[in-house]
Each structure stands twice: as structure tokens, then as C-alpha cells.
Amino acid sequence: MTVSSIVIILIAIFFLVRMFTSNPLEGTWKSEDNDLVLEINGKDSLTANIPEVGEAGNVQVELGCSIDKEEKTIAIRADAEELTRAAEASGGTYTEENLQNALTNLTTTFSYSVDQQQLTLTEREYGEQMIFEKQ
DSSP, X not given: OHHHHHHHHHHXXXXXXXXXXXXXXXXXXXXXXXXXXXXEXXXXXXXXXXXXXXXXXXXXXXXXXEEETTTTEEEEEOOHHHHHHHHHHTTTSSOHHHHHHHTTTTSSEEEEEEETTEEEEEETTTOOEXXXXXX
């Protein structure tokens, strides 16, 4: 009886800790409007798979992010070194400026909401929304 009570309490503690410390945005999200794919890893790392432009293929760019679960905000920022690396990895197809322009709508602070398998990012200043489906 005592052992089963302790096991139940430990399981309850595990789920409570997991519920309050986990990242609700972690995973792979695909945009409904275009082929933009975000892969959110942890609380400070995000990979954006930018859809192809013309004949060029997709390119992946590592972005920094910070998530505030209390305020329900995510701030996404581009690192100049990472843009340089992604431009070089594209074999000259993209330049740093091309990548910076492609990421303009994404590198800002958003309010987020997650409803079942749908992520809505609302730009805090102008209210523009991007909707993503969980993959």
C-alpha cells in the first residue's frame, strides 16, 4: 500500500514538473501560407527552413529565440555569422542580404498561442499573424 502510494505521488510530481517546465512550442511547425518550416529546439534555438526562391532550393538558417511562457511571447533574432554560414552553404545561390530579406517578417517578437496542433504567431507591433500546423 505504501509503495503504491509513493509510486503514484512520484508519477504525479513527474507530470507536474514536465507540464510546467517543458517548452510548449518545441517541435516542427509548417506554415499554412507558404512552405516555411520552423523547427523549435529547446528555449533558445530555432531552425527556419526557408522555401525555395525561383530555381534555388530550400535553405536552413539557425536563429536564436527566447520564449517567455508567462507572457506567451517568442522573440526571434538572426545572427550575422549564421546568415554568412547559410549563404556559403547555399553555394552562392543566396547572399546574406537575400536571407536577411527572407527572414524580415520572422525576426521580431511575437505573441504565441497553441491550440491543439496549430501555432499562431501574432506580431506584437502590427498584429499580423502567421499560422503553423504541427508536423
